[in-house]
Amino acid sequence: MSRIRKTFEQLKAQNRCALIPFITAGDPDGELTLPLLRALVEGGADIIELGVPFSDPMADGPTIQRASERALKNGMNLRGVLAIVRRFRTEDTVTPIVLMGYANPLEAYGSDFAIDAAAAGVDGVLTVDYPPEECVEFAAGLRRAGIDPIFLLAPTSIERRFGEVAAAGSGYIYYVSLTGVTGAGQVDYAEVARRIPEIRRKVGMPVGVGFGIRDAASAAKIAVIADAVVIGSRIIEEIENSPRAEATLRVTAFLRGIRAAIDEVSR
Amino acid sequence: MSELPYNLPDRSGHFGRFGGSFVAETLVPALAELTAAYAAAKQDPAFRAEFEYDLEHYVGRPSPIYHAKRWSALLGGAQIYLKREDLNHTGAHKVNNCIGQAILARRMGKPRVIAETGAGQHGVATATVAARYGMECVVYMGSEDIRRQAANVYRMKLLGATVVPVESGSKTLKDALNEAMRDWVSNVANTFYIIGTVAGPHPYPMMVRDFQSVIGTECRTQMPAVAGRQPDAVIACVGGGSNAMGIFYPYIDVPGVHLIGVEAAGHGLETGRHAAPLTTNSPVGVLHGNRTYLMQDEHGQIIETHSISAGLDYPGVGPEHAWLKDSGRAEYVAVTDEEALAAFHALCRFEGIIPALESAHALAYAAKLAPTLSRDKLLLVNLSGRGDKDMHTVTEQSGMVF
Numbered sequence: 001m002s003r004i005r006k007t008f009e010q011l012k013a014q015n016r017c018a019l020i021p022f023i024t025a026g027d028p029d030g031e032l033t034l035p036l037l038r039a040l041v042e043g044g045a046d047i048i049e050l051g052v053p054f055s056d057p058m059a060d061g062p063t064i065q066r067a068s069e070r071a072l073k074n075g076m077n078l079r080g081v082l083a084i085v086r087r088f089r090t091e092d093t094v095t096p097i098v099l100m101g102y103a104n105p106l107e108a109y110g111s112d113f114a115i116d117a118a119a120a121g122v123d124g125v126l127t128v129d130y131p132p133e134e135c136v137e138f139a140a141g142l143r144r145a146g147i148d149p150i151f152l153l154a155p156t157s158i159e160r161r162f163g164e165v166a167a168a169g170s171g172y173i174y175y176v177s178l179t180g181v182t183g184a185g186q187v188d189y190a191e192v193a194r195r196i197p198e199i200r201r202k203v204g205m206p207v208g209v210g211f212g213i214r215d216a217a218s219a220a221k222i223a224v225i226a227d228a229v230v231i232g233s234r235i236i237e238e239i240e241n242s243p244r245a246e247a248t249l250r251v252t253a254f255l256r257g258i259r260a261a262i263d264e265v266s267r
Numbered sequence: 268m269s270e271l272p273y274n275l276p277d278r279s280g281h282f283g284r285f286g287g288s289f290v291a292e293t294l295v296p297a298l299a300e301l302t303a304a305y306a307a308a309k310q311d312p313a314f315r316a317e318f319e320y321d322l323e324h325y326v327g328r329p330s331p332i333y334h335a336k337r338w339s340a341l342l343g344g345a346q347i348y349l350k351r352e353d354l355n356h357t358g359a360h361k362v363n364n365c366i367g368q369a370i371l372a373r374r375m376g377k378p379r380v381i382a383e384t385g386a387g388q389h390g391v392a393t394a395t396v397a398a399r400y401g402m403e404c405v406v407y408m409g410s411e412d413i414r415r416q417a418a419n420v421y422r423m424k425l426l427g428a429t430v431v432p433v434e435s436g437s438k439t440l441k442d443a444l445n446e447a448m449r450d451w452v453s454n455v456a457n458t459f460y461i462i463g464t465v466a467g468p469h470p471y472p473m474m475v476r477d478f479q480s481v482i483g484t485e486c487r488t489q490m491p492a493v494a495g496r497q498p499d500a501v502i503a504c505v506g507g508g509s510n511a512m513g514i515f516y517p518y519i520d521v522p523g524v525h526l527i528g529v530e531a532a533g534h535g536l537e538t539g540r541h542a543a544p545l546t547t548n549s550p551v552g553v554l555h556g557n558r559t560y561l562m563q564d565e566h567g568q569i570i571e572t573h574s575i576s577a578g579l580d581y582p583g584v585g586p587e588h589a590w591l592k593d594s595g596r597a598e599y600v601a602v603t604d605e606e607a608l609a610a611f612h613a614l615c616r617f618e619g620i621i622p623a624l625e626s627a628h629a630l631a632y633a634a635k636l637a638p639t640l641s642r643d644k645l646l647l648v649n650l651s652g653r654g655d656k657d658m659h660t661v662t663e664q665s666g667m668v669f
Binding site for chain 2: 102133157
């Protein structure tokens, strides 16, 4: 059983909602990424989404764009990201790691990507600009290597889409809670509450919700609806606004607040 | 060509291994809606009639073909003919496509249009048609380009558009495109994204090509009348590649017409400071919604490009050009900033025409090719825009102050 599936099954048995924080690998620098991963686990992360920096992050808002730019300036690349995951795996064999990024760096890495990522200990890959119909071979390669290809659904998605992502993906579905870029705007909770049960039923996978979740209150509202709460830009801001030496402590403290709020209301 | 008739892209927007639709899920339904709306419009005689009416009465089409006799004689070889897109309303070929997309936006009930721009020509054309059709208009432009193209920025503002400076990445065309995509993702319900070139996700490369193909379609009728026959070669500059696709497309099925796309070699291909992904055989990758040749580093990060002309300063190229290169139907070459400037000055002095620096790249290659050919050969160059917007850049290059 995949680490992601196992995580969701255990949480379900405990009637808890998953917490999925996101950070960009290499932000603020490559040395701090591993300590930050530990800090996220310490703060209550069930799964971690680790951003692979890209020069042209079209779906991201200013916060994650800045994180990407800092990471690239510090020389982070996909090989570096896999090296970090490999080191993380030597000390943590439980917490699933999902790489999140854009198609071009993955393609530039070459056809060994799925095998190398699996060997490093990657559990899932979410490629923002790979809709299922454009990555049939890539997704098949991931599955052969034992990695879950994770896909997005959006408020604009039509029903036919549910079946398509269900067929192509595994692990969980990442539901984008608003039409916009990461970190933006206001979430329409009533709309999310209306969509999630239907999506969960049709895709037969846990559904995580992200984009626009900024604090304990918004996380709690999502936790009563969804199987996982994804929180990214707000953590990047926490890292951005901390002195380097305090970043890990502040991230753990911030995430603990979210964790408590989620557990409070879990279904 | 062996495979007649030419019928790309396929239903999912692929030109062989190129093209496609690589976007975040939020935009997938919007692109499906656009594809359906465009397919319906294309079949609708009323849509075509409105498009053609505005091209004739608002843009001033058909644009003439002019025999550059004096310059041809000086070069001492093939005869050079210029397709005068510089005479269009707004001063470049960009407006053809903007009219098509604006009419489509209105049919789809979208009151707000957005655009990206490099040199500012597409931004001006979009702002123009938005004023003409009474639409709200927001144009994204790299702050580096805003500095280089101040006159066009003012023009857009006069026309009622909001110009948003883009400070991310290299602050040029590719970053403006990223930002426009972000706007579209956020406002997809009421907004139509008017992409200015034959790139982006399907159906844009096809749709922009179709609207721009009025250029080549006119040439096919005009060349026999003006020059007695079709040209031996058609030459056009390629950044994203819309003016080139517009003039090439109607000639793809015409045997014996050599198609030549001219990229920007910037400071020279050997310096790495250029914008010539096809000529340098850059790796194939995914950017801005499609698969194509892309200037990138070994880790798949897009690298900064350089060209004296903002309109050619783009790391990718339309997917249909990538396909035409691989299939051998078109040839791609590159000329340097210096060569383009020399051609710019030559056309000013010998023909009394001030060309856009983008178009000057096509002229520069024609000036290289013409002397190697006999006097009865015919070269048709797409003079895609006029150079008024480039006064600043050219005076700066000549060590003068504007």
